[in-house]
Amino acid sequence: MDWLFSFPNVLKIDTNAIDSAVRAFAVSAEGVLDAISGGLGGLVGSIGWLLKHIPWPVLVLLVVLLSWQARKNVRSGILYGILFALIGAIGLWDMMIVTLSIVLASVLIALLIGLPIGILISGSDRANGIVRPILDTMQTMPVFVYLIPALLLFGMGNASAVIATVIYAIVPVIRLTSLGIRQVDKEVVEAAKAFGSTRGQLLFKVQIPQALPTIMTGVNQTLMMAMAMVVTCSMIGARGLGMEVLEAVNRIQIGRGLVAGASVVILAVILDRMTQGWFSGDEPESTKREKAGRAR
Amino acid sequence: MEDRNDTIIRVEHVSKLYGPNRTEAVRMMEAGATKDEVYQKLGCTVALWDVNLEIPRGKIFVIIGLSGSGKSTMVRCFNRLNRPSAGRVLFEEADLAAMDKTALLEFRRNKISMVFQSFGLMSHRDVLGNAAYGLEVKNEGSMRSYLGGMFGKKKRVEREKREQKAKEVLAMVGLSGWEHQSCAQLSGGMRQRVGIARALANDPEVLLMDEPFSALDPLVRRDMQFELLQIQRKLQKTVIFITHDIDEAFKLGDMVAIMRDGKVVQVDTPEEMSANPADDYVREFTGSADKSKVLTVGNIMITPSSLVRITEGPAYAIKEMRKNALSTVYVVDHQLRLKGILTIQDAIRAWNEGLTIETVVKTEVQTTTPDVLVADIMPAAAEAMYPIAVVEDDGRLQGIVTKASVLASLI
Numbered sequence: 001m002d003w004l005f006s007f008p009n010v011l012k013i014d015t016n017a018i019d020s021a022v023r024a025f026a027v028s029a030e031g032v033l034d035a036i037s038g039g040l041g042g043l044v045g046s047i048g049w050l051l052k053h054i055p056w057p058v059l060v061l062l063v064v065l066l067s068w069q070a071r072k073n074v075r076s077g078i079l080y081g082i083l084f085a086l087i088g089a090i091g092l093w094d095m096m097i098v099t100l101s102i103v104l105a106s107v108l109i110a111l112l113i114g115l116p117i118g119i120l121i122s123g124s125d126r127a128n129g130i131v132r133p134i135l136d137t138m139q140t141m142p143v144f145v146y147l148i149p150a151l152l153l154f155g156m157g158n159a160s161a162v163i164a165t166v167i168y169a170i171v172p173v174i175r176l177t178s179l180g181i182r183q184v185d186k187e188v189v190e191a192a193k194a195f196g197s198t199r200g201q202l203l204f205k206v207q208i209p210q211a212l213p214t215i216m217t218g219v220n221q222t223l224m225m226a227m228a229m230v231v232t233c234s235m236i237g238a239r240g241l242g243m244e245v246l247e248a249v250n251r252i253q254i255g256r257g258l259v260a261g262a263s264v265v266i267l268a269v270i271l272d273r274m275t276q277g278w279f280s281g282d283e284p285e286s287t288k289r290e291k292a293g294r295a296r
Numbered sequence: 297m298e299d300r301n302d303t304i305i306r307v308e309h310v311s312k313l314y315g316p317n318r319t320e321a322v323r324m325m326e327a328g329a330t331k332d333e334v335y336q337k338l339g340c341t342v343a344l345w346d347v348n349l350e351i352p353r354g355k356i357f358v359i360i361g362l363s364g365s366g367k368s369t370m371v372r373c374f375n376r377l378n379r380p381s382a383g384r385v386l387f388e389e390a391d392l393a394a395m396d397k398t399a400l401l402e403f404r405r406n407k408i409s410m411v412f413q414s415f416g417l418m419s420h421r422d423v424l425g426n427a428a429y430g431l432e433v434k435n436e437g438s439m440r441s442y443l444g445g446m447f448g449k450k451k452r453v454e455r456e457k458r459e460q461k462a463k464e465v466l467a468m469v470g471l472s473g474w475e476h477q478s479c480a481q482l483s484g485g486m487r488q489r490v491g492i493a494r495a496l497a498n499d500p501e502v503l504l505m506d507e508p509f510s511a512l513d514p515l516v517r518r519d520m521q522f523e524l525l526q527i528q529r530k531l532q533k534t535v536i537f538i539t540h541d542i543d544e545a546f547k548l549g550d551m552v553a554i555m556r557d558g559k560v561v562q563v564d565t566p567e568e569m570s571a572n573p574a575d576d577y578v579r580e581f582t583g584s585a586d587k588s589k590v591l592t593v594g595n596i597m598i599t600p601s602s603l604v605r606i607t608e609g610p611a612y613a614i615k616e617m618r619k620n621a622l623s624t625v626y627v628v629d630h631q632l633r634l635k636g637i638l639t640i641q642d643a644i645r646a647w648n649e650g651l652t653i654e655t656v657v658k659t660e661v662q663t664t665t666p667d668v669l670v671a672d673i674m675p676a677a678a679e680a681m682y683p684i685a686v687v688e689d690d691g692r693l694q695g696i697v698t699k700a701s702v703l704a705s706l707i
Contacts, residue, residue, distance in 0.1 A: 190372075201436065
């Protein structure tokens with residue numbers, strides 16, 4: 001009766017064969033892989049270069065202005081500006097710049113790939129049927145499973161970090177772009193068609209503008225997920241705040257880890273607030289009243 | 297210039313089926329099955345079945361039916377938002393199904409436009425941006441041929457031109473000064489005015505209106521109906537109007553088509569439909585309408601059972617009245633032109649005193665014409681001592697309307 005309680009391992013998968021296949025691919029496609037990793041490294045590098053050459057007071061002021069506009073409230077603008085300056089004040093400014101450039105590069109690539117895919121699957125049920133299971137897999141697959149192959153194919157450093165981050169963070173922007181476009185009022189779409197819009201006009205003049213609040217929520221979520229990968233990616237050589245946290249944890253320096261971790265949280269909160277509220281319909285009561293006053 | 301009474305859109309044997317087993321469903325329908333039977337057996341929805349319509353140019357054509365009768369499906373066949381499963385829709389004798397992509401875009405941009413039940417406005421554009429939408433897609437579509445025109449001065453000129461036109465139509469629907477408001481801040485009635493302005497901006501020949509006033513409250517709806525009538529009379533557009541409200545249909549429609557279960561039951565003028573319903577369903581439907589606002593005097597007048605010529609003697613008049621048990625009789629001349637009314641007392645007096653009818657006839661007679669609405673003569677009919685005479689413009693007597701016939705028409 002023993003066989004009933006031990007599942008027969010009938011199908012033996014040669015995981016070593018997969019390993020060697022990946023390695024063989026890494027060798028044979030070295031040129032292409034190097035080009036990709038060089039390109040990604042260059043992208044992160046140039047964003048970092050740009051950020052480093054902006055004087056820090058200008059960056060802080062930019063945070064104040066953008067969060068003021070996004071929140072429509074001066075006080076939160078100043079609050080986020082102070083929080084941002086705090087990162088520099090505790091001596092983590094340069095690391096924050098490195099982290100920010102990796103995150104921005106990842107989000108940029110995620111949007112460049114994610115927005116068109118989202119638009120594509122919003123218009124085609126067949127494409128939707130193919131893409132959805134892939135997105136589900138990407139969301140549920142443990143990060144480390146593709147962290148290692150990324151390391152193998154693209155080497156230690158920023159390029160691997162960007163690729164791993166893109167895989168992890170691209171899902172919300174695809175899903176929410178597609179959802180937003182599908183949720184556009186059917187009559188509005190019919191109206192656009194009835195007035196002789198081409199597919200392009202329908203998409204760019206009606207569907208995307210109408211779906212913009214939802215799409216922006218997707219962008220925001222993608223940004224947040226990219227931030228969540230900061231520490232994880234330091235394991236494959238991404239520098240910045242994540243590396244600081246990792247090193248502190250490895251050496252059991254609780255205080256150092258806490259400070260660096262808090263900086264990550266502050267950066268995440270600021271990025272989140274700055275990307276929210278631009279296109280959502282819920283305006284603060286004050287502007288609503290002002291507009292209603294004009295209408296009368 | 298074409299004849300003003302010609303047909304602008306012709307619908308020939310149009311059917312539309314959704315779902316599985318469509319060929320089987322067609323066979324069942326041809327064998328005389330009902331829509332429900334087909335759905336239960338095959339799961340196939342028959343939205344339209346063998347619809348034939350002729351839409352006259354420059355008129356308001358109303359399609360009425362309950363929800364699920366196929367009227368919304370039908371109206372979307374006119375601009376090919378829906379493609380019929382079978383049959384043809386011809387616009388000025390050109391088959392819509394045969395149009396290629398470009399021809400269809402041109403058709404939608406220039407010939408036909410649509411107004412929607414829940415307005416279909418684009419909330420990211422202001423009132424002006426919505427009203428100019430049709431012109432905008434048309435401009436940009438035609439400018440694609442020379443890329444240089446996409447930018448710079450040409451584009452600005454086009455933009456000013458179409459905004460000018462949009463402002464004109466907005467003024468026509470009474471929205472001057474609201475151009476830069478967001479649509480979300482407008483009331484329902486005003487939003488639908490934007491919808492109508494948007495549809496008129498392209499100067500189309502046909503206006504499709506899919507239950508445009510159903511989402512509005514009754515007072516606003518009445519105003520909008522009145523304004524639509526005014527605009528239509530002014531611009532002479534062909535309007536295809538969908539509604540489920542029989543009063544609205546009869547008020548607006550020059551012609552009314554009544555639909556049931558995807559089929560057209562009757563196409564007629566409101567008066568004819570009210571007077572001669574094709575079947576019990578139409579009778580029941582039209583029965584819910586306020587008939588006095590539909591029926592004209594011509595529909596309810598009766599032929600007088602006796603008439604007296606003015607040249608006859610009083611003795612003949614008395615005999616006629618006695619024979620028909622009447623106390624009054626209308627007096628006409630040889631061309632049947634109304635001369636007056638003769639009461640039995642006057643006739644007897646004339647006979648006793650040896651007078652002619654002409655000297656005793658009452659010439660002050662209440663008259664009306666056949667195309668007056670019953671509702672409009674009701675107060676007069678209630679007051680009148682004698683039946684009201686119905687006369688043509690040339691004075692010829694057409695018939696009479698009694699108190700009884702007015703009341704009977706309302707049942």
